[in-house]
Amino acid sequence: MTFSLQRRTATAALAALGLGAALTAFAPLASAQSVADIKKKGEITIGMLVDFPPYGTTNAQNQPDGYDADVAKLLAKDLGVKANIVPVTGPNRIPFLLTNKVDVLVASLAITPERSKQVQFSQPYAAATIVLYGKTGANIKSAADLKTVRVGVARASTQDVAVTKAAPEGTEIRRFDDDASAMQALISGQVDAIGCSVTVAAQIAKRVPANTFENKFNLLQQAMGIALRPGQDELTKAVNDFVARNTANGELNKLYQKWLGADLPKLQ
Structure with a gap:
């Protein structure tokens, strides 16, 4: 069996299994990615839900929209690259991240101990x-x-x-x-x-x-975090800096007000 076929088989199996041990076992196949890699590519590929309004939805042009979409675009702008937003679903969002289909998730992902075993979370950028x-x-x-x-x-x-x-x-x-x-x-x-x-x-x-x-x-x-692959420490630091800076300057609060009609909760 070739590596390509092995990878496709593993991906299919991952989709069929629960997210626990299967995801953890598959995680080592994902390569680490740095800020320099993203800048060289010229874009950051961001997975987000489009069926969880007002965090994630689609606009009249059927393009991703909502609080998460605006945060994703702001993150890309902060890194000096384009935002390539890829729609994901609740069940496949973590597999998409761990199989390198996206660079990060801005996908209304609540920070939980179980998920923290599978992905690396940024500081909270939203709450539900x-x-x-x-x-x-x-x-x-x-x-x-x-x-x-x-x-x-x-x-x-x-x-x-x-x-x-x-x-x-x-x-x-x-x-x-x-x-x-x-x-x-x-x-x-x-x-x-x-x-x-x-x-x-x-x-x-x-x-x-x-x-x-x-x-x-x-x-x-529930506090929500931007999710990254384990081992992406440099990129995680950059994302944490982004969250901290845009919390302090009020930009995230403006987006939260825009979409949820309330102030961004104080997040731990």
Whole structure:
């Protein structure tokens, strides 16, 4: 079997397996990349989601748009190169990085201990707040109250994990294929509340009469980092410098205000 065929076979196997041990085993095939390499190439290839508005979406010209797209372009400008933005999905974004299809990910990737075993994260550049969102007036003030209501979540999502962890034993948790399905279940009355990001909550609020639903309480706040391959220490330092500088000068806050209508949270 040739190296090329081996690599294609490994890539296919990686897509079919879970992200844990398979990704870690495959990581050594990825080559380190420096700032000089990117400058010589004249562009930085950045993977981003286009199905997670307002962080990642597409515009009228079907081009990547949203907070992550603006951050990606700002990073490229900071490095003095062009931005080549490549759409990725939730499941394939880390494999795309580890198989050298992209140089970095600006892809709404929450920083978690498990993911930190697979990729190298920059300092946080964004955050997503996960809330319990339900009927206005419903007696849901804390996780202890969830036992009396039906709660919807997108299956295997961060909010699923957060609700499952917080809810008392016996809580009725209904799991749906995605946020859109959970959203529709709340609007149609199949569930009394859902665990979702504040951006999903804002989308629901636009579709129903005012004061139909409200944020009940925060489940967690996720810090998001720009992801790089392990061993890219020089490039990671450059990205961290970029994040620190543009946090201090307010540029990231301007973009966050533009897309999320709120100030960039203080990130640790």
